[in-house]
Amino acid sequence: MCDLNYLIETLRPHELYFHQSHSLFSPENPPELLDGETVPVPAAGILYLGETEQTISALHSARFSQAASATFLVAEGVGFPMSSFYDSPHNILVTDLSLADLFRRVANVLAGYAGWERCLNNLLGRRLPLPNLLEQAAGQLGASLLLFTPGFHLLACGEAADAPLSDIMPMKEAVENRFLSHDMQKKLPPLWEAIIDSPISCRLADHELLLLPLRDRDLPAALLLCLPPARRPETDLRYALRRLGGCLGSRLSGSTTPPSKEVSPFQELVNDLNGPSSVSDAECEERISALLPPNRYIRCLLVTLPDGTESSGKQAPSANEKYFSASGLLQALAELFPNCPAALFGHQIVLLYSCERQSFTPPEEFHSAAFLRLLEEYQAQAILSNGSSRYHHFRTFYELCRRLSPILAALHPREKICHFTEYADYLVIDLACRRFREDLGHSDIITLTDPCLITLTRYDYAHGTNLREVLYSYLRNGRNIARTGEEMYMHRNTVQNKIHRITEILRVDLTDGSLQQRLLFACRLIRYYEGYLHRRLEL
DSSP, X not given: OEEHHHHHHHHOOXXXXXXXXXXXXXXXXXXXXXXXXXXXXXXXXXXXXXXXXXXXXXXXXXXXXXSOOOEEEEETOTTOOGGGGTTOSSEEEEOSSOHHHHHHHHHHHHHHHHHHHHHHGXXXXXXXXXXXXXXXXXXXXXXXXEEEOTTOBEEEEEOBTTBOGGGSHHHHHHHHHSBOOHHHHHTXXXXXXXXXXXXXXXXXXXXXXXXXXXXXXXXXXXXXXEEOTTSOIIIIIHHHHHXXXXXXXXXXXXXSSOOOOOOOHHHHHHHXXXXXXXXXXXXXXXHHHTTSOSSOEEEEEEEEOOOSOOTTOOOOOOHXXXXXXXXXXXXXXXXXXXXXXXXXXXXXXXXXXXXXXXXXXXXXXXXXXXXXXXXXXXXXXXXXXXXXXXXXXXXXXXXXXXXXXXXXXXXXXXXXXXXXXXXXXXXXXXXXXXXXXXXXXXXXGGGGSOHXXXXXXXXXXXXXXXXXXXXXXXXXXXXXXXXXXXXXXXXXXXXXXXXXXXXXXHOOOTTOHHHHXXXXXXXXXXXXXXXXXXXXXXX
């Protein structure tokens, strides 16, 4: 759930024309794009995103103007005529963001709040911990914790040195009187009107509060967690809640839920990185720090098994066959890299590689004959990311390798061990393609290519040659004729003749380093366009 107050603060609008203090949004109650033709009559508790013209048209229509109060976020509406809607029952918020940026930011905030529930699920439905555990948990979290009955009578509390309860007068009053005053109760959401098994957030005196119902068979209660204003709720609070679950969960007695199959911490991290709720950088760094010694340089190794029908026409493997194949490869990789935590997700295996010193070249063990034979045996492809001493970068490394994997599988299927730095251009092209769709409404990124490659492609189409592929291999191999011939299965004299023909057609100097970079990028852009998007150039 997400408090609209915090959502508005995060979006940093130009100006604000009133807003409600308690509209909650969640992935189950998401914002909607405004469309004056199809969107139903707006209601409170729904957030509508639109541009200036759409919002003005909707608010002037009969069904919108007399409807119940709703909240509108107007994208790039600096000149929005606020004075025309002073009598409107709606809440209007004007921002300097584009509609795409606005929707993306709202989605990110909702994902952060949704993570709270994932962090606290281990506490729901279990027996209550001993009261003195709250003091211990508060000290570890740097937060104030209070445990209440349904009547808001205080059962136990705990506070940290940097977040004392005395900083919040209502909290101090609760500790002194052993119950929450009626005035304070009115400021909290009505917790006990219905059975709620999800955390409820609100703000009080510049503090972020989160109210969690704990449904025990003997004594129901609520846990109130409070963080000072310096803590950001989308990262620190969510991370604090995960740590709280770990602190209390290990000391809970008589769990009412059956124990689940033991999962390694790294497998849990990979599962969460692929889950519906986001994992913050702070959380990722803490969880990796628990796996590795400090000050190590880490890399992500992503090994992808083939998925689907092979080009040879063989029948696609069944789900069981895929699972056993992936499990067998996971075990073999664990033996080959015994010091690397490994996890399996879908048809991909993730390894966390670390070393003591920074290296700008890939580790030697990734070029071993044993590793290459293993990839050949399972028809798998490996991508090795860059290295970093900052553990939270693993989340980014993993996501980039995931995005690069299907591209390389389509465009470079013969490459078994791929190094991220060599193929990062494809991700730049992929991001440009996504941006084209968002901003321009199409993915015709071929407009970004160098005209020389268009000329060379026309020649190949007209004469049935492969000069563009020869040029690509020639540039990739540092203009080395022998390596190019080996990769293209050609005699070196044939390669030299083709390179000479390319320079005649294009009338360019291939020894120019700047030109080499442009042509290599253009080659990859066209390969992405044809081989990954499966679109033919219209020449």
